[in-house]
Amino acid sequence: MTRREKLIERFLSMPSDFTYDELVSLLKRFGYQEDNKGKTSGSRVEFKRDRSSTSIVFHKPHNSSTIKLYVLKRVLNDLRNDGVML
Template identity: 40%
Template sequence: MSKLEKLLIKLDRNPRNFDFKDAETVLKELGYKLDNKGKTSGSRIIFVKENSRIILHKPHPRKELLTYQIKQIRNQIKGMIDNDE
């Protein structure tokens, strides 16, 4: 089982602790590109793929995403998978 598959399974279980780095890995493997909107964006980042955008605030000083961010990523990925079928 690949790292991506393991992370997708973990994400599907609606975890309370999902690191930003893990989310970044999943989204990049699924074809999203990271855009931090230049020098003045602060911690706001956007993952973009075709017509799909996920806007997040990079957590600091903690590494874990907040619950609403995890749900946002899960919903976006599920929507993308449903559209592919």
């Protein structure tokens, strides 16, 4: 099993300790690029894909690098809507 497959499998299991860095790595492997809106965006990050008009937006975690479960679920839903995951 490749590193990418392991990361996808871990993401799909919705672990309570999935980190921001893991999520960024996963999104980049699917062709998304991080797009900051400058200094005024605060902790909000946006990921866009060249072939898609949709974007994935969420806030960076505070005090911890762990991503909340509701964010993981929303990202999974966005990936499915974008046709990246089944």
